[in-house]
Every structure is written in C-alpha cells, then in structure tokens.
Amino acid sequence: MKITFLGVGEGFDEDNTNTCILVEAAGRRMLVDCGATAPPSVWHKSQRPDYLDGIFISHFHADHIFGLPALMKRMEEDGRTRPFYLFGPVGSQRNVERLMEVAYQGMVAKLPFTLRFRELQRSHRWDDWNLRVVNTRHSVQNLGLRLEAGSPTKVFCYSGDGMFTPTASKLYTNADLLVHDAYTMDGTVKNFKKEVITIGTKTHCSMQQLERLDDMARPKKMALIHVNRNLRKNRNEILKKYKQRRWIMPESGDVINL
Ligand SMILES: [Zn+2]
Ligand SMILES: [Zn+2]
Numbered sequence: 001m002k003i004t005f006l007g008v009g010e011g012f013d014e015d016n017t018n019t020c021i022l023v024e025a026a027g028r029r030m031l032v033d034c035g036a037t038a039p040p041s042v043w044h045k046s047q048r049p050d051y052l053d054g055i056f057i058s059h060f061h062a063d064h065i066f067g068l069p070a071l072m073k074r075m076e077e078d079g080r081t082r083p084f085y086l087f088g089p090v091g092s093q094r095n096v097e098r099l100m101e102v103a104y105q106g107m108v109a110k111l112p113f114t115l116r117f118r119e120l121q122r123s124h125r126w127d128d129w130n131l132r133v134v135n136t137r138h139s140v141q142n143l144g145l146r147l148e149a150g151s152p153t154k155v156f157c158y159s160g161d162g163m164f165t166p167t168a169s170k171l172y173t174n175a176d177l178l179v180h181d182a183y184t185m186d187g188t189v190k191n192f193k194k195e196v197i198t199i200g201t202k203t204h205c206s207m208q209q210l211e212r213l214d215d216m217a218r219p220k221k222m223a224l225i226h227v228n229r230n231l232r233k234n235r236n237e238i239l240k241k242y243k244q245r246r247w248i249m250p251e252s253g254d255v256i257n258l
Contacts, residue, residue, distance in 0.1 A: 001025040001154040001258040003177060005225070005250040006041040010183060011063035013229040017041050017252050018063040021179065023156055025149035026128040030085075031055040032145070032158055034067035041252065042071060049078035054085030054116075056131070058160025059142040060095050068096060069103030076111055083114040087124065087131060089141050093117040134171050138162030139203045146171045154258040157219065161226060163205045164213050172217040176258040180213070181205045182224035182249075185238075189228045207238070214245055221256070224249045 002024040009016025018035025022045065029052050031042065045051070057065055075084070086092055096117070100107045108115075118124055120143065123132040128150075133143040142160045149156075157175040159168070161183075172178050183189070183204035188196050201209055207224065214222055224238075224247055231238075235249055250256075 001150045001156060001176070003156060003179075003256045003258065004045065005223075005252060005254045005256075006031075006045065007035065007038045007252055008225040008227075008250055009037075009063075009252075010226045010228060011035070011061070013232070015229070016232070018067070019226050020067070021158065023147065025154065026151070028053050028127070028129060028149070030087075030129075030147075033058055033064040033160070034071055035063035036066035037063075038067040039070040039074070042067075043074065047078070049075045049080035050082055052084070054087065054126075056145060056147075056158075057086065057088030057092055057096070058145070058158065059089065059138060059140050059162075060091075061140065061161065064160070065096070065099065069100045069107070072100060072111065072115075073104055073107065075113065076107075080113045083116050085116045085118060085126070087118045087120055087126075089143050090119045090121065092119050132171060134165070134167045136160065136162040136164055136168050137202055144168040144171055146175065156258065159205065161204060163201050163203070163209065169213055169216045172213070172219060175217070175219040177221045177223060177256060178217065178219035179223045179225055180210060181226045182207050182210055183226055183228050183231075185231060190230050207242070210247075211245070214247075222247045223256075 004022040007017030007020035020038035021032040130148040132146045142162045145158045147156045155175045157172040157178040159180040184206040
C-alpha cells in the first residue's frame, strides 16, 4: 500500500494545500478528501482522466470537498468514461451534486461518466478493499476511516477532522498508519494578533489528546496533519518533542510505503 500526501494543510493555510491523500493498493487508487486548493496537486501527480478510481469524503467542509467540481470537470474535459466512486457520509450524493451544480450549472447531467455514490454507515466491501467508518466529534458529521487492502493486508486509518471517540480509537487499533487531525497542541491556537483562541477538543483533536490515542490504539506509525497554520510554524520543535513516539508531520509530496 502506497500513501502519498498531496496536501496536509488546514482550511486557511497560505503555505499548505488542503488535506488530500492518495491511497494506492491492490491495483486501485482512491483519493482521501479533496479541499478547495487540492486539485492542482492531483493533476501534478497525473493528468490522466481515469487515474483515480474514487474518493473518500470524510465530511462536508470546504477544505475537504470543494475541490470536487474542478476534479470532475477536468475529468469530463479530458474524456473520462469509466465510473467514479464516491464514498462518504449519508447525504453525500445530495451535497456533492448540489456543490457541482453551484460550481458549473448543468454539470451533473452532462457528465460522460457515472458517479457511483456509496453512502457509508458501517462497512463497505469494494472488491479487494474493505472500508469501515465510525462517526467522530466535529462541528458537522465526520467519518473516521479504516481501510484494509493488499496482500499481505495493510491498514490505513484516517480521522478526517475532529476528536476521536472510544469507538474510533478501537477502529484505529494496530493500524500500519494512522493519519490524524492535530489542529492544536492543547486546545488553543493563536490568531494573527497573537491572541489565544480556545478551540477545545470537541471539534478538533489536540496533540495532547493524540498522546492518549497513541497509547490506546497503538498504531505502527502516526502522521499529524491539518495542523493549525500558526502552530505548524513550530514543526521542528513539535517533532523533537514527540521523537520518542516516532510521530511524523508530513509535507506535501511525501510518500509512505506500508
Ligand atoms: Zn478541515
Ligand atoms: Zn472540518
């Protein structure tokens, strides 16, 4: 299983592309989230219209799904004909189609390829891939994902945005790689004026809470993404602090082979 970080940024980061990850295993390619700023990173990876088999959408926030209209539109222009799969929370079809209609009116009806929506509630078998999801805590419904694929089987887990629950911790147990929202260090961030803003741990996860998750779920590797833009400027100090835990804070373009 090959994981490519196409984007690792939060919603409003001037340096980092919105969270967007490419997962390749068992002859299949799936994108994981595609925010507003993500499509160019996908096109830099490949310009082939049939490069991707599908996408997993964790939740309906602009920095996770607003790249979809451009992604689909370019596939249409470049002549895609084979179906495209969309995995996401209940309501995905309605939300994605509405988004595409606002972006390019009439686009959905004109697409020369089929969109196959799979609204996930627990688990879903996609040929050799096994996807399992649970709800986590965010300001809107958000799915944490466990993906098992390949032989020998490898396990990729992804939090989307939000704070984990006991059920999510169980879902992530023994993952080969857990990619997790690490928006704050301790539930607070600093804004442009250096004022401290309390985010808490009800809508985003903190690195302090991730220590707890790491101890419970014991993933083989943990990647911290969606780090607040001002906090991320201390990347080196954070990595030093967590050296013992072997945590990584990937940059765009980084690849991990599991
Ligand atoms: Zn986000
Ligand atoms: Zn969000």
